[in-house]
Amino acid sequence: MAEQGARLLIADDNKVNRLLMGRSVELLGYRASVAENGRVALAKLREESFDLLLLDIEMPEMDGFGVLEALKQEPALRDLPVIVTSSVEGVENIVRCIELGAEDYLAKPVNQVLLKARLASSLEKKRLRDEQKILLKRFAASEVAQDLQDSGFALGGRRVEASVLFCDIRGFTALSEKQPPEETIELLNIYYTLMFEAIESNGGIVTLMIGDGLMVVFGAPQPLANPALNAVQAAQDMLAIMDQFNLEREAAGKPGIRIGIGIATGEIIAGYAGTQQRATYTCIGDKVNLAARLEAHTKAASCDVLIDADTHHALAGSVPANPLGPVQFKGFSQTMEIYAIAPQG
Known part of the structure; x- marks a missing residue:
């Protein structure tokens, strides 16, 4: 039996x-x-x-x-x-x-x-x-699994106040071309392990993985008291973990890995998108697009972490940030005030 x-x-x-x-x-x-x-x-x-x-x-x-x-x-x-x-x-x-x-x-x-x-x-x-x-x-993230258990599955979304974080490895394509595919996959698996630890320990859930790119939401499906602070703390932990990882890579004669992170805070629509046969938990909205633009702009601004004005306001001075002035992002009719999170230590 x-x-x-x-x-x-x-x-x-x-x-x-x-x-x-x-x-x-x-x-x-x-x-x-x-x-x-x-x-x-x-x-x-x-x-x-x-x-x-x-x-x-x-x-x-x-x-x-x-x-x-x-x-x-x-x-x-x-x-x-x-x-x-x-x-x-x-x-x-x-x-x-x-x-x-x-x-x-x-x-x-x-x-x-x-x-x-x-x-x-x-x-x-x-x-x-x-x-x-x-x-x-x-x-699926534990929060998504819990949401499915508590509420059941239904296509659609709801409006929530949350913070969205985008992250990717700078120069990943060039790096991939210089090493065997097996080594690239192993690098990605290590990268995911390290990043997920920093993200999940600060209440975030990864909603999208595309190559070296990660999209993360803080404050959905489970609410957080201050999703902006959680997101920024996660970003700081991600950078600290990568610094430690790079010490190991340099000791092995390999180039260091740098990441760029963009964070935007505000109203988004979060929920399940797809079909009854195959769906994923995701989020959409201007703040999602802005977080992606901020992450891409980290290269031009020579900064590791960029945040929008709403994220900066929600931090209320708890995390040092330097104003970089207004920036015109593609897809947005108005300029956006952005800030760079100061490096720790």
Whole structure:
């Protein structure tokens, strides 16, 4: 059996039923714990990890319906498979259990052959859901994965106040032409590892990766108290990490890597774009375009990090920045006041 060793919780107010059900599931190769009512069952589920709940309906303090309703309200527990085992008759009760999220319904006395089949089926579904969650976390930021779990998937976006950061490696094309493709891929993987550490530790999520280019949003899908400060702190950490990395490259006789970073703050539209079959979490708006222009302008300005006026205002003097005056960027009708973040130390 694929899921032998899984941990099951049995919630039933009848001691004999608990003992008999516990023995049945243990003979099938599972581990069993018991709870004498719904309130105790919920407490155990919140404190310990279980793979499935076998739930009676008629119990004191909190009945099975109450447990199912509570599970639906808790993101950490709503995906737990529940098999109702009850002597309560009536199609309306079965329908209510299923509507409240129960995986299955078995009438008492429970047929052992049917129990074996339903447990195996429910646990296999849970295994597949767990694998999907692992894949989602691997290919999406934890904040996006949490947003999908809390709100579900829907194409479209919402207006949010956030900071957008663009970053890329200067002279990456020329560098790539001077070394084997395998070395370039290895460099990119190291670069991503280092940059993601600085970004994620400051509350940002990477929404786009194109070659050496990264697009990052701070303040969506989860809000931040001061996304501009988070973005600037992430930029400073990124530069500090690259300085350390360059010491290793220079020791190995390789050229140092320089990056340019642009940050803009304000209203953007963030959400899921694409199709029902393939979508990504992204953001659009003038501030996104401005952050990209700022990053590109770091070369002309000979600065590592450039920010817009709204980002500078949000920092409220907490991070030193030098005004560079107004700049006319392509695609913008008015000039933009920009600032260079002063190097640390």
